[in-house]
Amino acid sequence: MGSGQPRGRGGARPTLEQVAARAGVGRGTVSRVINGSPRVSEHTRAAVEEAVAELGYVPNTAARALAANRTDSIAVVVPEPESRFFAEPYFSDIIHGVGAALAETDMQLLLTFAGGDRERRSLAQYLSAHRVDGVLLVSVHADDPLPDLLRQLGIPAVISGRRSADEPLASVDSDNFAGARAAVGHLLDRGRRTIATITGRLDVYGAQRRLDGYRDALTEAGHPVEESLIARGDFTEDGGRRAMTELLARRPDLDAVFAGSDVMAAGARQVLREVGRRIPDDVALVGFDDSAIARHMDPPLTSVRQPITEMGRTMTDVLLAEIADTRPAGTRHLARQQIVLPTELVCRASS
Amino acid sequence: MGSGQPRGRGGARPTLEQVAARAGVGRGTVSRVINGSPRVSEHTRAAVEEAVAELGYVPNTAARALAANRTDSIAVVVPEPESRFFAEPYFSDIIHGVGAALAETDMQLLLTFAGGDRERRSLAQYLSAHRVDGVLLVSVHADDPLPDLLRQLGIPAVISGRRSADEPLASVDSDNFAGARAAVGHLLDRGRRTIATITGRLDVYGAQRRLDGYRDALTEAGHPVEESLIARGDFTEDGGRRAMTELLARRPDLDAVFAGSDVMAAGARQVLREVGRRIPDDVALVGFDDSAIARHMDPPLTSVRQPITEMGRTMTDVLLAEIADTRPAGTRHLARQQIVLPTELVCRASS
DNA sequence: ATCACACATGGGAGCGCTCCCACCCTACCC
């Protein structure tokens, strides 16, 4: 009666040993079955699996981690002090993608916050204590020491948005260059001729690439690149406002603006409205990210969509491959991957 | 030379034993120092701390978890299939708050995805294997079995947004009732008299409370509550559109709409614009959540702000208190907490 | 000086698992 129940109350969990006793085999054999080793006879395997089911056995991960020196978990390092990171949908979407990729495995996801120096130090220690099998780095600045630390420690890591053209870590990025080119090309197609741009912080490689794309599109179309049409923002709404004000002062004749992010585009729009420029009639506006605010802006904002969720998923896949590659004996065969995912221009009423 | 370096290359990490040897004390003493036990002499403590610093010792968490039967980590259970959850800023903000609260401790944060039945089952197993010290549940439906499972297992848990008036789990919620009352009161103050509402899914307790608040505000002001002014949405933009269409058909005389979420308000706004009703001139519109889209909507949307980040932080504090309370010997003294945080009406141009 | 007791300390005994070696048995070969 009920002895076959998967456990009773919050009592003691069954151990490998108990499963072994119940199945009438040794510990080693149960371990083999649990871990899917082929060196077990069909008959024995069935007996063990039955015992596992009857007892509702779940391996104790701490014990496994201790004995096998791996944790079956990966960490996402979140650069906390940048509230920007939380404000944007970026975070949610990345995590969504990571979760989707992880769902197919039995790896667990750890969220770590690399805030100030204090957290960063304890994070380094934490990672060096090998509490995770791999690390996902998002939104890393060019001068962040963490990536190199990870490389030194030999911990598999994947970075989102590489920090330079020759990123030493495996990376997954969206095609910022092509996205910017498409945006500017679109404005040219619409007959705009005096196209300004508001850049993000240029120490962020992606922002630099967007600027490169802007330049390239103009050059290819036979237009000169005028420095007076380039203003620096910092990815914030307020930075967008300032840059737009600056641009209008310098070049009142501009008829289009390509902003390096939707948030900066929102700031620019405010300024344009304040000075009475109509969108898109007087000035066409294009953003980058295709975030929720793009859809709800007035007018709805044309924007370059980045496949953020897809990036999260791809990063995870790459990381898992790296981890699997390291396992055998620390011998790495895999080439360091540099993946670039395509962007897509979403046209709306602002252009 | 350099023997005082905090570790060299990715070699073997120092163990407790090695620290003990270096400090010239026993393992037990080092353990006491590491865990802040008072039963260590000042002199010995200093020696151990020096050895720890010299070797760059970091405790192996797997070993600790195995020996002490606790993990120093908590899990946030994310109801994945609801893409709504990821779409809204809710997720980011909650996590932000949780992270902030956790930063002051050395607990770690695990993200688990409770998707379909398969994941839910493995999640239950996972939790029952005691791989976390506590669980944070967000956005749980009334008929979700997980909360009760956790209670049975005796795992400390806190839920965001209780599921009913007598939530058996500790919970942290925002004051949906008062928020809705404030929103409707505000519309009445502005002279609106035919105020409709678009509700969320009423099997979500918070949505029900917002409706209650709507009713209460009208009643208190001496207005009848007319069922023809109440339409059911489902928290989606499309649901907002449908509900608004329905309301206009039933009550073309309405002069204000209180939507149970910003996203539904966005849907409603689209319909209102399509039929030529001006906001706020013809129809005043108020949302709930004060999400990013509220600020960027046209016109900017008046909305009820929930202190989401604060909720995440509070949930974590409550959970940590519960965990600390359980530790001594499974004897629980703490009263089950039911915290309700205040909401705030943010007035913008839509009303 | 003697006893008692508190406090500081060392180290054995696991926690539950994986790894690996030794063992056994059953073909299969010469």
Next chain:
DNA sequence: GGGTAGGGTGGGAGCGCTCCCATGTGTGAT
């Protein structure tokens, strides 16, 4: 028929830590 693989299996030896008991060592009371 004896020898030899080799697959299948059992179980010892840890992984690094905490817990706890036994053992000092010093203090104050008698």
